[in-house]
Amino acid sequence: MSSVLNSDTSNLHQRNIDYDIDTNVTRLLKKETITSGVGGAPTTEDDEMEPLPSQPSGAHIILEESSIQNFTRYTDQLLSNFDPRWRNWIIRGIFSFIMLIGFAKLIELGPLVVSLVILLIQIKCFQEIINLGYVVYKSHNLPWFRTLSWYFLFTSNYWLYGESLIHHFGFLMNKNNFLQPLVTYHRMIGFLLYTSGFVGFVLSLKKTYYLKQFTLFGYTHITLMILVTSSHQMIQNICEGMIWFLFPVSLIICNDIMAYMFGFFFGRTRLTKLSPKKTWEGFIGGGISTLIFGFIFAGVLCNYQSFVCPLEYNEEIMGLAISCKPLSLFQKTTYLMPKPFSFFKRTLELYPFQLHSLTLSLFASSIGPFGGFFASGFKRAFRIKDFAATIPGHGGFMDRFDCQIIMALFTNVYIATFARIASPHKILQQVLELTPEKRDEFLRLLRNHLKE
């Protein structure tokens, strides 16, 4: 790899595909001849797939990133003396810092801005993956593919986010509001929008392109399923409290960075064929550091009410609530130390959340990386090095967020299990929606139950 980077100073910021595709293809072809010779294993169709046309996409990407290009060219000139391996390391390090600082600034701006940014990142990741599909499946003759994919993205986001908004803020709606029909018939509207897309797909089927169109339909829907549900869950997490977004994201970031550091300095045993750069030393070292970092960081974050309070609409001040009574999870509790340790310290004051953080850290360091392996396998299947060249040294947005996806889903399930989310307002809203007979029955059941 380093010899490839040496060849040209402008290498770092061109789409990696240009230079690696030939080496990848020759390597794969060599392997194919060996396997066919030895065991007579049948060659599979995908090995015969033509290499991706690098010219169109590469040129397209280069035009987009002219501003980043100028910057990196300038930086390149500064670093042209250094060894290319260190050069890559430095570029990667600089952009890591830029992303971390950007992340911290973003958190400051508050939950609504964060939600918006999540939505934008989701759209960017979707664009990256759809572009890949477009190039790989050579769907230039199918003009509907792109339109339909973006339409399905719009429609699923509309449906999911609408449901969330109605769930959380529906009781704010006055009956005479012009938005009322959109709220009442939201599910029907969402369903009809989706069905129109479905009908559009069926009408767009062209002879001899059936298999390709169905493959792309499936491709789009899997992408949607993954991206839309995870970003939606992330925003649900934010509604429970910024800490439920901030903490898991920082766990994954820490695990990534620590695993990279440990791998860089102590890495010896390879972890998996899918990602040859990852090592067992990095995996375990990253895991332990994440556990420690998570424990400490959780304790720090629990102090701040702005992170711990769920997103509630405060009727009196007509704005989002700034202070609240934190869950017992976020209140300092005194724990008795078990027998062996009680010699040193009788009791320990912790936030229960810190104990929960150990579980979250364990998941982030053991199962989280599988999101990365899945993405690596996907990239190998489609013979690309990175999803895009947006972030120099790192690749595209999807490369950064592949582990975050599975973590967001886990966090959501964790909240639902351990940090009860039912809200009195929502239940009251449902009670008011009942018909009078049902409401009486409900009150009767309630009284019966409370008497016990």
Add this chain to the structure above:
Amino acid sequence: MSSSTSSGIYHRNIENENNINQSQLSKSETSPTGAGAPTTEDDDMEPLPSQPSGAHMIVEESTIQTFMQYFDRLLIGLNPRWRNWIIRGIFSWVMILGFAKLVSMGPLVVSIVVLLIQIKCFQEIINIGYVVYKSHNLPWFRTLSWYFLFTSNYWLYGESLINHFGFMMHKHNFLQPLVTYHRMIGFLLYTSGFVGFVLSLKKTYYLKQFTLFGYTHITLMILVTSSHQMIQNICEGMIWFIFPVSLIICNDIMAYMFGFFYGRTPLTKLSPKKTWEGFIGGGVSTLIFGFIVAGILSHYQFLVCPLEYDDERMSLATSCIPIPLFQKTIYTMPKPFSFFKRTLELYPFQLHSLILSLFASSIGPFGGFFASGFKRAFRIKDFAATIPGHGGFMDRFDCQIIMALFTNVYISTFARVASPNKLLQQVLALTPENREEFLRLLRNHFKE
């Protein structure tokens, strides 16, 4: 085609028609290639190996086979087109009677049968994927696919059961941990499957494995959500299952009849047998049929009542106060018609049935077109040969899927779903402080 041998009808249709399909497709391929259009990869795909699957199917269906052989001898004199028509007609009646018997057995049995049909459809589709993508070298594909099916069903049905019947759980019940941690268990089960998939990735098979992963998940998404919605519909009342299903059946049969007798203009390239006459005739008949049947079904309390657990009698409720949708209402006729009849007594559900019928006849068939396109893409004639004259289970249920989803959305929009039991359960799930706040809010509201 079916006259070649007496056993022609019940062999997997693929064997006899595969060659014909292939030659037809290769003919169509040569013309665009000549015009300079780029050939696509799927055209280079080898034809499906019919021997293994065909042989497999024949062994399975020996009882149906002997029946068919006997039957065939009876019909040997008739024209093959009519023979196919009669076989198809007989099995249509068999299925309709089976459906009626099933409904009479009650909602729980129906739910179980819906689950079994879902599993059968999943098996059909996975078998197609297995054969088409030649994944004999990937032993994990089947195991993982079935595992994902189990895990998604477990998660979804568990959520439903807990939603509806969770309040019945006593605190000391041994099932309690399964209920409390249900979401976590479901998520961890799925994640294990995901990890298993990543660990099963083999060099040079990556693209195929990812394609099959996507294939399995799309199939799951479609089948599991639709069967789950069907069962949710049943919980609102058997009528919400019987009625949409019968609409689709009626539309299918009527479109077939109209197409058979009056069919002239083809509807779409995807399904050459469908015609505009069939489409419109079927649509109009479905509207009329739906209106009448809706009026009949709304009479019966056991069809109209939602599935409620009766606390006193410790079983499912058999009678209830029907929602206004199912109560006879008097409508005043608009001016032009009021000369003949001043008022009309209808169930509001009959008016809603018009919308359901409209959807079933206009958008419902697109489920069938989607399945036809899918079959053409994978170059098969039917999903399986389980039902003689009709094909596999998936062939029969492709339109039902989209109808079930629409019905579910329709119910949540027009037939309010909130139930006192569910709300009570939510109140009990609150923490003590939240519960106090809720009671306070409730008292404040009712004082107004």
